[in-house]
Amino acid sequence: MSSSPALSARGSRLAVLAVGLCWLAVLFDGLDMFIYGSVLPHMLEQQALGITPDQAGDLGSYATFGMLVGALTAGTVADRIGRKKLMVACVTLFSLASGLCAIADSVAVFGLGRTLAGVGLGGLLPTAISMVCDYAPRGRGALTIGMLMTAHHAGGILSAYVALWVVEPLGWRAAFWVCVAPLLFAPVLVKFMPESLSFLLAKGRTEEAAELARRYDVELPAAPSGRQGATDRFHALANLFRGGEWIQTLLYWLASFGGLLLVYGVATWLPTLMRGEGYELGSALTFVVLFNLGGIVGMLIAGRAADCFGAPRISAIWFALTAAGVFLLSVHMPPAVTMTLVFLTGVFLNSAQTMIYATVSIRSVPENRATAVGWTSGMGRFGAVFGPWLGGQLLAANKGDWGFTAFALAGVSSMVFIGVAALRGGRKSSGTGAQQELATAH
Structure with a gap:
């Protein structure tokens, strides 16, 4: 008409x-x-x-x-x-x-x-x-x-x-x-x-x-x-542990645990830890702005990078770069260098976790995909609970300077777990099949 x-x-x-x-x-x-x-x-x-x-x-x-x-x-x-x-x-x-x-x-x-x-x-x-x-x-x-x-x-x-x-x-x-x-x-x-x-x-x-x-x-x-009934949901969950799949499933869960520990630990404690490094409150809050600006940029480029090189590989590399960035934040550097580092850490940190979900989604069969991504997210949420608690315990023990190191180690662990999972999976993933699902569990 x-x-x-x-x-x-x-x-x-x-x-x-x-x-x-x-x-x-x-x-x-x-x-x-x-x-x-x-x-x-x-x-x-x-x-x-x-x-x-x-x-x-x-x-x-x-x-x-x-x-x-x-x-x-x-x-x-x-x-x-x-x-x-x-x-x-x-x-x-x-x-x-x-x-x-x-x-x-x-x-x-x-x-x-x-x-x-x-x-x-x-x-x-x-x-x-x-x-x-x-x-x-x-x-x-x-x-x-x-x-x-x-x-x-x-x-x-x-x-x-x-x-x-x-x-x-x-x-x-x-x-x-x-x-x-x-x-x-x-x-x-x-x-x-x-x-x-x-x-x-x-x-x-x-x-x-x-x-x-x-x-x-x-x-x-x-x-x-x-x-989908309760029996079907249980069957989909059980499929994640059949044969050798249980190793792959646990690797994804452990990577997600470390990733969200890092995301929410840094999100909660970044201003306080930066103040502990000698920065004024205004500067510490500027780091929050830069960190989240990096998160926005990272979300926009993560899918494109996964299209070119594969989601598992990008996730492992991104976690390595995140761990390096978080660890270096404990070193007092010129303000401009620190600000750049905080921005880049935000770019890699948030999209590294997102790429775990993309990897799980791509490598799951359609009938199991929702269950696999959902449970990977759910296990990661325990890391999200643990991260803020860990930062508080370190500060209470007067070891706040270890906070960045502890969070960096979480990034290294996620790099290892998702990297091993990628090697075991064997099958290359382009990222294009999971573009609509890579944000569903963040």
Whole structure:
């Protein structure tokens, strides 16, 4: 029909709106995730709530433990209430939880707030990725997911500026009040975000899904052939350990554990460790900005590098470069050199972990792929819990200067595990088959 080009242009604009709303939600997710690490140096200096370094590490782990819970339950909850409602619930939860941190009068209450925030944070990211997959412009699903992942690091950059502009004049509580502001975004999601096409098809609402796909000018996902039962899920998990596959599976899990230990350990403790190296608070927060800028650049180039050289090889090399960069941060160098090093470490660190997921996805058979990637992510989340705790224990023992070394060793271990897994796998991987999945478990 003659009006179809106009309808297509309108649909593309609507699709951009849906993806843009997901991007903003993940931006707020990143802000809430990174704000604790950004304000932590000030809290320790002021002895806020009587927090000690080892308690600070525990509190950092509470959020990542909450993320583990949120990530593991997100799929089940979304299947029941829908992706859109879960996104709204997650934004509401981590916003209100930040309010609880802002009014906390004890370490226990503050810890409860961070745990609840983690549940919301852990549930939002996989749900937003699912929504983006449904509403990405035709033929641009991988690029759109990569762009979505940049929002998480943009939130980290925003957290540094919130700490820099708000904490000094108003105190640490003000930073957490800022993190309550995304609560105002929840009604926007309710009004403008469409429901997930995959969810509608799974519920048999095919006409509604077809209408949304037409309106947003996106491809309608394939209808699911049937719900996967508990027996099928157990069978898929058992397949990861049959024959010699158990060695490969454990290598992936160990690599993911070390990778996320490194990611969340550095994200939580970077400002504090840099202050321990003699940098002023403003400079320490500048390093947070550079680290997350590197993360954005890394997310955009990782897939291209994997296309050329293979995801396992890139992951191993990236972890080696990350370990070298993190270790060198313990050496006091000229500010310009240190800033460059922090940026490059951010480039390699975040995308090194992403390449583990790409490797697992590429080397898994289709019927086992979701289980393999999901469990690799889940095992890695235990490293995310352990990393912030480890940093706190080292500071409490007056061995904060060992923090960079400990995190560098985690990078070396992941390099070894993913490298051995790559050698055992034998099969070359180009990365192109997993572009849509390499961010799904981060």
